[in-house]
Amino acid sequence: MTLPAVPVSQPPVDKFQEFLATRARPQRYTGQQRDLVNHIFEKHHHFDAEGLVDDLKKAGLRISRATVYRTLSKLVEAGMLRRHDIDARAYYEHDYGYPQHDHLICEGCGRMIEFQDARVDEVLEQISRQHGFVIASRSFLARGTCLECNRSRSSKRKLDLI
Amino acid sequence: MTLPAVPVSQPPVDKFQEFLATRARPQRYTGQQRDLVNHIFEKHHHFDAEGLVDDLKKAGLRISRATVYRTLSKLVEAGMLRRHDIDARAYYEHDYGYPQHDHLICEGCGRMIEFQDARVDEVLEQISRQHGFVIASRSFLARGTCLECNRSRSSKRKLDLI
DNA sequence: ATTCTTGCAAAGCCTTTGCAACTGC
């Protein structure tokens, strides 16, 4: 967890249950969903569906791949997870209880560096107002090479030239 | 084309040929690649690989799906196309001869609104410097609902309540 | 009871890849 958590009034499971109950067409809150939400919100990190499936298996939770995909979608709809599409694959992170932020992604090691800057919000606020656009979510990713990978890459490059 | 084009010294085909020729391990410039680059750079727009394949077919160009995918990757490497991952799918747009910018994506109609704001560049410049991160590219997308879709959605919502 | 959810496996979609024929240099 890189950034300070945001205090929330309800635990994630309750928040999700409320979301399901108050939909136009109420949906059911099941044991699998409860376990999944608890598992996901144990710690802030970036994960994808396949990794989560493996993780659940290791944790001894029996939740099918299909249910994982279906619940992830609902959590995004509920505004509890943010989804980012990276290399044509979906990655998720907490939106509930975690501050809005953006990312630097290292193409060398895959690390995601989180950062926060109020100017990004200001720009979006202003631009969306100008266009009469209502923003639901955002994904601001900059790809490149992190400090460590730059170091190893430059020494590697020297070797390549020999 | 929403934003003003950026003047470039070489036509896209020449730029690409130069890129291929000056690689560590030189690559060949083929007729298919030439036709593809010419086709892509005829007008600025957002497109995906499958759409491009269809487009080429309509235009009477015989370029296989595999070659399209392979050439798109090279054009991204060459810095001539920018790639954005949206809904786990790759979309492309001109990077060569077109200014750096960001997008609002309407979830209703799929429209992509381009915008430019110097503050976004400033933030990235500052943040990357702080982290010793070297940025190669960026993808800043905000999802939501555009003005028109907001209108039709609100009138639709009224009907739903009857 | 009714209606929604689950799990399985199959299907879907976009993308990559192996290989033989072909082509640029």
Added chain:
DNA sequence: GCAGTTGCAAAGGCTTTGCAAGAAT
């Protein structure tokens, strides 16, 4: 002629879906 490219079709990886059995309200 050598090394890289093309096209085809098959394989791959991630995600969605149809359906019968099971669970929530």
